[in-house]
Amino acid sequence: MAILIKNRRIVADGWRLLDAHAAEAALADGESLLLPLALWLERRDSLPERRAPLGVWLDSHEGPEAIAADVARFQVIAVNFPKYQDGRGYSTARLLRERYGYRGELRAIGQVARDHLYYMASCGFDAFLLREGEDPQAALEAFDDFSEAYQASPARPLPLFRRRA
């Protein structure tokens, strides 16, 4: 069972992720579902009646522009990191937070390891589905790897030079 960290705590994961090939039939039940982008785009106009919480997940090559107008409809947006070194999701996260005003849960999924967490959190992720084999206690310590940053980011909206006394 994959471990989910949210707001620096280990929590239960109430969401089910539908993979990119999920059939439409999967939408019928009342679970909390994370839809692949393609399915969301296909069904976005026929889904408003669903009562259960709704989320979407973006793969690393899928830009946030595709859901820019819809972000208020999602309780969770997940961004996939298919490889340890695929850094596109960091930009996706910043755009969702800083440009498209998304305030809900932003979840990193895929190859999410302890040593990514500080940067992911800086870019606006607040939930992390750790990859198999990660030590959850060690992961919780990762958020304190650095106590400061020069750059502006969702975690620190002003760059260091504008925060100096």
Add this chain to the structure above:
Amino acid sequence: MYVYDQIDQRLVDERVRQFRDQTRRFLEGKLSEDDFRALRLRNGLYLQRHAPMLRIAIPYGLLSSRQLRKLAEITRKYDRGYGHFSTRQNLQLNWPKLEQVPDILAELATVQLHSIQACGNDMRNITSDHFAGIAPDEVVDARVWCELVRQWAMLHPEFNYLPRKFKIAVSGAAADRAAVAFHDIGLYALRDDAGEIGFRVLAGGGLGRTPSIGVTVREFLPWRHLLTYLEAILRIYNRFGRRDNLWKSRIKILVRDMGAERFRAAVEAEWAHLADAPSTLTEEELRRVESRFTRPAYLSGLADDTPESAWAEPGFTAWHRRNVHAHKVPGYAAVTLSLKKTGVPPGDVTAEQMDAIAELADRYSFGELRVTHEQNLVLPDVRRLELPALWRAARSLGLATPNVGLLTNVVCCPGGDFCALANAKSIPVAEAIQRRFDDLDYLHDIGEVDLNISGCINACGHHHIGHIGILGVDKNGEEWYQVEIGGNQGRTRPGDGAPGPSLGKVLGPSFARADIPDVVERLIRCYLEQRDSEAERFIDVVQRIGVEPFKERVYGDPHQEPAHRRGRLATA
């Protein structure tokens, strides 16, 4: 020198702590080879042929005597008593032990040095003009801008996992001494008619497998927007740069594939969102960073000439002509300590030399040094009165070879002797060429020639921008060498007439290692016959008459029988 404040220091210390923990986890088997690879590269640690290699960033080439002494100490304590200055203002140690690297990094941090982002797919050490702040042709002192970019690039949360490595260079003088056009982003600091500072922004330059000259993205970017504009370029690259093929993932390929126009439009569209965001620089921040640089206490009103008595001493004139450079403060000069003595791998320096050089810096140059991308060291602020004494001291240390800008000032990567990527050795080729051209009068008569050698297509020796460039290639397990001519690192002399950046053209089939000195000799003979005066340099002649006459000279008359040609030089 830029002096860290508490936060600068804390971040570097925290990085050491982080890497110590990562190394511990790796050694305990809790981190895989692959994961640890990504992490160690971001801390300068590379695995080479024999041992790990630790690359230490010398930020934009500025080095203090105190730092150099620490480097000497580290090479003694953790390595084999020497280091290698690379073509990117870095120092590389060839023999550290993995388990000791966290200790080395901790020692570096005590003198405000680090290896952060020295390797890996991230923003690398910012490089600059080694004469920044002292050159008479300077328009803007690049150092403060380098430091602002260094801070912005360091541990940038969004751009820590780029498609590929990313190199930024900054220059602020009329002459380009930083090969700016061959960087992922090149910044030329300028002043507009009102005297306001701004930047000509280039993107998509680079060497390696697909050498490219950067395209201008912005003609004049007002300085306040520097960081937001960099952020826009990096974001376009991070999002859209290719990640499926290692050889097509540099920003130059993205620029090429999109076309300069579309790339520029994409950057501008992204920047339209970021313009005037909080990362827009302020006058206050600029002054703050400027004020953290120490400045030499120059004496004023000094005579601007070198003592007459020295000229009579044999060797001084040649050294003065090649290794002493003009300074913007009267009475001072910059001096290059050549790390290109024949028989010593280019850029290598021993711990004893490091200590001695630190001593020279303290005595003659306010305790400061510069590292050049041509793998030499510079004492930037020497009183002209003291040049003779410095020359004698440098000579006794083997650091006064009068060859800066000349053929034997070979720029060279570590090559097959050390590097796991290399197809061929490069150091012995450099040495063979240096031995062939050991006659100083002849060498000085030939005049300025940039000769660069890379042991493989990754081009760490910058062979594409050597006036003569030599590339090691592998043919069926054998080492061969391809020769290019006509490359040029940039407008190294002020003025519109001087040749700008260009890429070398391959002469033809490659050569056996033993033939390389002959090939270079033939190129030089051809040049000497063709030049219209001593003022016309090798590169000027290549630009004027093209590659063909050189090719004929090297390969012989094309109408001759192939067998006869093969008899002259072994080619493949």
